[in-house]
Amino acid sequence: MSDGFLSVELGHYGVSPWEIEVIYGLLAERFRISQDEITERDPDFVSVVEINIPLAFNEEFFKWFEYHRWDKIKYIFKEMRRRRGRKNSLKVGIGFTGAPKIAFILDVEEKDTFDNALEKLDFVIELLSYHLNFENIEDVSKVIYKFDTETRKWKMHTLFANNKRFVLVNNTWKMII
Numbered sequence: 437m438s439d440g441f442l443s444v445e446l447g448h449y450g451v452s453p454w455e456i457e458v459i460y461g462l463l464a465e466r467f468r469i470s471q472d473e474i475t476e477r478d479p480d481f482v483s484v485v486e487i488n489i490p491l492a493f494n495e496e497f498f499k500w501f502e503y504h505r506w507d508k509i510k511y512i513f514k515e516m517r518r519r520r521g522r523k524n525s526l527k528v529g530i531g532f533t534g535a536p537k538i539a540f541i542l543d544v545e546e547k548d549t550f551d552n553a554l555e556k557l558d559f560v561i562e563l564l565s566y567h568l569n570f571e572n573i574e575d576v577s578k579v580i581y582k583f584d585t586e587t588r589k590w591k592m593h594t595l596f597a598n599n600k601r602f603v604l605v606n607n608t609w610k611m612i613i
Contacts, residue, residue: 441468442490449474450483451516458512459485462505481527481543482520485513492534495561510554513542517550526550530557536568537578540590544583553583553590560590573597573609 444467448456456471463469467489478484491497498506517526523545531539540557544550560567560581570576575598582593595602595609602609 441466443468443470444490445486445488446471447474447486447488448484449477450481451485455512455516459487459509462509462512463487465505466501478527480524482522482525483516484527484529485516486529486531488531488533490533493532493538493561493564494534497532498558498561506558510557513554514551517547528554536576536595538564539578539580541580541582541593544585546585549583549585549588552588556583556588556590567592570595570597570609573602 444463446456446460446463446469448471460469460471474484474486489497491500513526513528520526524543528542529539530542531537540560542550542553542557544553568576568579573595576595578596579592580594581590583589584591592604594604601612603612604610
């Protein structure tokens with residue numbers, strides 16, 4: 437492995453060695469991997485996988501990482517969800533660096549909706565410049581997307597700006613103290 441590889445952080449719990457080996461193998465083709473078991477567990481989920489990618493979320497990432505490799509990662513997440521079978525069995529977090537940092541949290545209950553959300557994740561790129569055009573908020577450092585089951589779309593859920601946290605409520609950003 438080249439010293440020029442970027443490092444990806446891979447955190448998990450409740451995941452089989454086979455599942456982690458497949459994810460690790462796909463990521464290791466492009467990154468050096470820092471892997472840890474997550475110690476702070478979410479009581480609502482049997483399994484959690486978090487991947488922090490040291491690149492911006494944009495079209496260039498997908499071209500460099502290659503779409504077929506990305507599709508394989510989505511497939512393994514779908515398969516993990518299918519194998520667990522019950523509601524709230526798998527939570528996936530994928531974060532990207534950049535300005536601002538972009539993160540996706542997939543924690544929907546239904547398998548079909550989970551699969552649909554994974555398929556739509558890479559299409560957020562098309563609307564990203566529109567989404568990041570904030571009128572009243574400056575210096576946005578991080579944006580977190582969650583999948584909205586009613587509209588079946590990825591929507592901004594939380595953002596961080598000027599050391600403050602905002603949550604989208606009725607299409608208006610509300611500061612959380």
